[in-house]
Amino acid sequence: MTRFEELQQAIIDGKAPVAKELTDKMLKEGIRPGEFFPKAIIPAMDEVGRRMRECEFFIPEVLIAARAARASSDILRPLLVGADAMASAGTVVCGTVKGDLHDIGKNIVAMMLESAGFKIIDLGVDVTAEKIVDAVRTNQAGLVALSALLTTTMVNMKSVVEALSAAGLRDKVKIMVGGAPVTDAWAHSIGADGYGKDAPAAVELARQLAAA
Amino acid sequence: MRDLLFAQGVEFPCGGHGRCRGCRVHVLEGHVPINDAQRERLSAEELAQGWRLACQCTLEDDLVIELRQWDAAILVDDTPFVFQPRTGLGVAVDLGTTTLVTQLLDLTTGRVLAVRTALNSQARFGADVMSRVQFGVPKDGEKQLRDLIRQQIGSLIEQLIFAAQIPEGKITDVVVVGNTVMHHLFCGLDVEPLSRYPFESENLGLQSFRGQDLGWKLTGDAHVRFLPCLGGFVGSDILAGILATNLGERNDLNGLVDLGTNGEIVIGNRQRLLCASTAAGPAFEGARISMGMRAATGAISEVIVEDHTVNCRVLGNVPPQGLCGSGLVDAVAAGLELGTIQSSGRFADSLGAWTLAAPVVLTQSDIRELQLAKGAIAAGIRMLLDRFGASAGDLKKLYLAGAFGNYINRASAQRIGLISFPLEKVEAAGNTALLGAKLALFRPEEEDGSYASLRQRTEHVALNADQSFQETFVEEMVFP
Numbered sequence: 203m204t205r206f207e208e209l210q211q212a213i214i215d216g217k218a219p220v221a222k223e224l225t226d227k228m229l230k231e232g233i234r235p236g237e238f239f240p241k242a243i244i245p246a247m248d249e250v251g252r253r254m255r256e257c258e259f260f261i262p263e264v265l266i267a268a269r270a271a272r273a274s275s276d277i278l279r280p281l282l283v284g285a286d287a288m289a290s291a292g293t294v295v296c297g298t299v300k301g302d303l304h305d306i307g308k309n310i311v312a313m314m315l316e317s318a319g320f321k322i323i324d325l326g327v328d329v330t331a332e333k334i335v336d337a338v339r340t341n342q343a344g345l346v347a348l349s350a351l352l353t354t355t356m357v358n359m360k361s362v363v364e365a366l367s368a369a370g371l372r373d374k375v376k377i378m379v380g381g382a383p384v385t386d387a388w389a390h391s392i393g394a395d396g397y398g399k400d401a402p403a404a405v406e407l408a409r410q411l412a413a414a
Numbered sequence: 415m416r417d418l419l420f421a422q423g424v425e426f427p428c429g430g431h432g433r434c435r436g437c438r439v440h441v442l443e444g445h446v447p448i449n450d451a452q453r454e455r456l457s458a459e460e461l462a463q464g465w466r467l468a469c470q471c472t473l474e475d476d477l478v479i480e481l482r483q484w485d486a487a488i489l490v491d492d493t494p495f496v497f498q499p500r501t502g503l504g505v506a507v508d509l510g511t512t513t514l515v516t517q518l519l520d521l522t523t524g525r526v527l528a529v530r531t532a533l534n535s536q537a538r539f540g541a542d543v544m545s546r547v548q549f550g551v552p553k554d555g556e557k558q559l560r561d562l563i564r565q566q567i568g569s570l571i572e573q574l575i576f577a578a579q580i581p582e583g584k585i586t587d588v589v590v591v592g593n594t595v596m597h598h599l600f601c602g603l604d605v606e607p608l609s610r611y612p613f614e615s616e617n618l619g620l621q622s623f624r625g626q627d628l629g630w631k632l633t634g635d636a637h638v639r640f641l642p643c644l645g646g647f648v649g650s651d652i653l654a655g656i657l658a659t660n661l662g663e664r665n666d667l668n669g670l671v672d673l674g675t676n677g678e679i680v681i682g683n684r685q686r687l688l689c690a691s692t693a694a695g696p697a698f699e700g701a702r703i704s705m706g707m708r709a710a711t712g713a714i715s716e717v718i719v720e721d722h723t724v725n726c727r728v729l730g731n732v733p734p735q736g737l738c739g740s741g742l743v744d745a746v747a748a749g750l751e752l753g754t755i756q757s758s759g760r761f762a763d764s765l766g767a768w769t770l771a772a773p774v775v776l777t778q779s780d781i782r783e784l785q786l787a788k789g790a791i792a793a794g795i796r797m798l799l800d801r802f803g804a805s806a807g808d809l810k811k812l813y814l815a816g817a818f819g820n821y822i823n824r825a826s827a828q829r830i831g832l833i834s835f836p837l838e839k840v841e842a843a844g845n846t847a848l849l850g851a852k853l854a855l856f857r858p859e860e861e862d863g864s865y866a867s868l869r870q871r872t873e874h875v876a877l878n879a880d881q882s883f884q885e886t887f888v889e890e891m892v893f894p
Contacts, residue, residue: 257778260759260785262891301610303878306888328611353548354609 206241213246216266218273225274235281236288243271247317251402268313290321292412295337296347297325299358304351311404318405331365350381360392376411415471420538429540430469437468444477488513488531489817491848497524497856502586506851509592511675515848518574527578530570535562543595550605559599568630583633590640591851593649618643620864639863645874647691652678654850659813662868666810673819679794687872688798697787698739698818703780707736717744719751726771734771739818745776747826757893759785788832789891813843820844831894
């Protein structure tokens with residue numbers, strides 16, 4: 203097993219201390235910080251996503267795997283400067299819409315996007331449309347990811363789309379939506395750019411939207 | 415087809431939006447077109463065999479269909495209770511999100527003269543409280559739901575009067591209990607505050623009516639009271655549960671978990687009570703379980719492990735058709751015992767589905783649904799105990815109430831980690847909402863029915879707003 207494979211395994215198994223220790227050790231051995239993402243962290247989280255999709259992994263396993271990935275990437279991020287600077291996959295402003303407090307699904311999507319190389323601005327839960335518009339403007343984000351778990355709050359996704367249009371930002375951002383009551387048809391009807399049925403689908407969608 | 419079948423008692427778990435498979439019917443004769451929603455929920459094979467989602471079908475010609483659902487038994491209450499005799503007759507109403515139970519009582523003898531149950535007629539507009547709120551936010555929706563439920567309870571009362579053969583004017587008191595959404599919809603209060611964070615309404619108090627104001631055939635001055643709510647979605651059904659278990663009058667610490675369409679939790683003693691609610695019901699009622707159904711004929715209600723094999727008990731002694739809540743909990747407990755299911759919830763050898771008794775199977779995603787439901791309840795109990803500054807060991811008794819709570823096998827509930835208390839501390843308590851409503855009938859003078867002192871001692875905890883809830887919830891998703 204190569205070092206990269208070892209690190210992948212530690213992340214998939216959710217062993218944060220092992221992931222941290224390995225990352226330190228690999229850096230000492232002279233591996234460049236920029237190599238970790240394409241060779242270990244991104245493939246590991248893609249595998250976590252695959253297992254989640256096949257019902258093999260559930261919320262607890264995905265969360266501890268994401269925590270292990272973060273243990274590694276927290277060490278690496280400050281080192282990704284100069285010659286090691288990594289092209290960011292894009293900046294994503296994410297949050298659970300106003301009136302809704304459901305956090306877990308949004309957190310999983312945020313962590314998986316982060317592990318896929320996106321910069322995440324997580325605004326938390328019960329987020330107003332104004333706050334999202336501000337964050338998009340301040341961070342020059344290219345993507346907005348919205349979550350809602352209640353049929354009564356998913357209507358607030360529409361307000362965000364409208365607020366971004368009113369602020370003249372609609373053509374500068376792509377908007378993706380998700381959450382239990384949300385459907386593809388709903389995403390279309392409110393003028394969003396896409397719907398992710400689960401976290402792995404959201405990562406895939408974010409990649410497509412960022413490339414478009 | 416939805417409207418026709420609903421009138422016959424068929425349930426529409428997702429509210430008739432084509433989001434679940436609960437209303438599937440087998441078309442034996444006649445033609446029913448297929449739409450996208452049905453293609454998404456039913457396999458090509460099922461469609462070819464003539465299975466359809468009733469909520470998605472428009473009828474043009476005569477049809478012969480076979481239903482996937484059977485009559486469900488609704489939990490009533492015949493617990494003996496202590497009372498102060500008074501004159502007249504009273505009606506106790508347990509207004510549940512899914513089911514309605516009414517009992518006519520002789521207030522002098524305490525005898526139950528008649529019982530009538532029904533499915534809540536609002537259920538065709540959504541199975542859970544949130545979809546009911548969504549439908550009720552626009553004024554005309556609110557009025558429609560209000561009129562429906564008032565008419566339905568009125569007609570049940572007429573049936574009680576007819577069954578007991580008593581004169582109409584004899585009923586002096588009606589006590590109704592239900593969760594906050596049922597309270598608001600019955601009383602005609604604005605449900606909009608319940609549609610969004612912080613999910614708190616200002617109109618939680620006692621609501622009083624005269625029978626004729628509601629259009630009910632009650633002559634004279636029959637007094638109708640909808641008992642007050644406790645906070646958030648926790649309503650007077652739980653207040654009634656506290657009365658029935660005497661939780662608020664005891665020195666030692668006790669708990670009540672009411673598992674119906676919603677899951678509500680109370681812990682407390684005579685000084686202080688804490689209550690909370692979680693949306694945990696759909697898994698237990700079968701709505702999101704692949705072969706889930708309510709506890710009715712054909713449902714596997716018990717799964718027992720004997721000599722490393724599973725044995726299933728089917729309600730009504732007919733071939734198995736599906737899995738109800740108690741069977742689901744038993745099946746997962748059995749899987750954990752046999753090593754078929756790991757503590758992470760995963761099938762040990764990447765089984766897609768585990769056959770309990772052909773054709774009934776348990777799938778990987780069914781286990782995931784159960785993990786969400788049991789995680790929420792177990793986390794709720796843990797957090798309320800924490801808030802109280804108590805530990806599981808301090809609890810003298812935990813009462814399990816509600817349709818599902820009453821029938822669940824306590825050992826299985828413990829095996830899956832839904833409850834983590836010694837079995838001798840856990841007691842099935844039946845329909846405590848109905849029992850509490852009956853007790854309230856005998857105490858009309860008690861603070862005028864407002865229960866101000868009890869409500870003052872009871873604090874509602876908004877679990878979702880607590881930062882640590884999410885973490886506890888995730889921890890409680892795994893099996894012990």
